[in-house]
Amino acid sequence: IEAVKVAEILVPTVTDRIDARILAQAGPQLRLIASFGTGVDHIDLATARQRGITVTNTPGVLTEDTADMTMALILAVSRRLTEGERLVRAGTWEGWGPTLMLGHRIWGKRLGIIGMGRIGQAVARRARGFGLSIHYHNRRRVHPDIETELEATYWESLDQMLARMDIISINCPHTPATYHLLSSRRLKLLRPTSILVNTSRGEVIDENALAKSLAGRELAGAGLDVFEQEPAINPKLLELDNVVLMPHMGSATIEGRLDMGEKVIINIKTFVDGHTPPDRVLEQLF
Structure with missing residues (x-):
């Protein structure tokens, strides 16, 4: 908060919550929030706009990295990769067997994005x-x-799509409209053989409802790289063996971080030079 009082430019990451309380402490000299990340749900955009503060992010540079993680989770859950790794490390693997660690083939399955x-x-x-x-x-x-x-294939009805897919991948941003988009009711629409992967934001899923579905085998498995209360993990999820849990590392590549830093610098320099930054966030888009 002390830094906010004197700052002309803020460079937060997605774990720094820049809400109305923080912005109320800012002096009139704060004109730019150049966020080091793609998502902007950690910033109160409405308050920033009211105070005349420009907000930028770093879109586009993490696309391929996050997509890689999504596919990795789809494979890890379907083929039970982390369970197999734990079996080997525990020293309890007794050798190959025809029914050992049976997962599911993904070839020919339906993916709902x-x-x-x-x-x-x-x-x-x-x-x-x-x-x-x-x-x-x-x-x-x-x-x-x-x-x-x-x-x-486009599905106008999310409910209808959920009921017919083998794999669901969540790749939408967290907004008021997508909070708990995957609610208890919607999770019940999924087939018992379906898997769910989330590399977007944890708030898009009702985690308690998800844990219940997984525990009751109403859902075959899940792969999560994001959580509702990061870094805290819902203890109900930690008890389950049919969920793969990752520490929000979907964008964690050296190349991605360098690209993000370059975008932040370009946004700051462009703004300081008196021009509109290339990655200015418009509140109405979110």
Whole structure:
């Protein structure tokens, strides 16, 4: 808070909550919040706008990294990779057996992507290489050329899509409209053989409802790189063996971090030079 009082420019990460209380401490000289990250749900955009503060982020540079993590989780959950690794490390593996660690083939399965932006499309491109058929739900339908390229089927109804998919990937941002989008009711629409992967934001899923579905085997498995109360993990999830838990490392590549830093610098320099930063965040888009 002391730094905010004298700062002209803030460079927070996604773990730094810049809410109305923090912004109330800022002096009139604070004109730019150049966030080191893509998501902006940690910043009170409405208050920033009211105070005339420009907000920027670092979009685009983490697309491929996050899509890689999404595919890694789909494979890890479907093929029980982390369970197998734990078996070996525990020293209890007794050798190959025809029924040992049986998972599920992903070739030929249906992938439902929630949020068909940059990351969702990158996930779709990877998934096609693994023989998955692509389905998606988005707040608005993507251009027909993209649908043709990805051989993607659009579902206007999220509920209908959930009920028919083998794998669900969450790639939408966290906004008031997407908070607990995967509610208890919607989780019950999924097939018992389905898996769910989230590399977006933890708040999009009702974690208590998810833990209940996983514990009751109403859902085959889940792969989570994000959580509702990071870094705290819902203890109900920690008790389960059919969920893969990652420490929000979907964007954690050396190349990605360097690209993010470069975008932050460009946004700051452009702003200081009196121009509109290339990655200015517009509140109405979120």
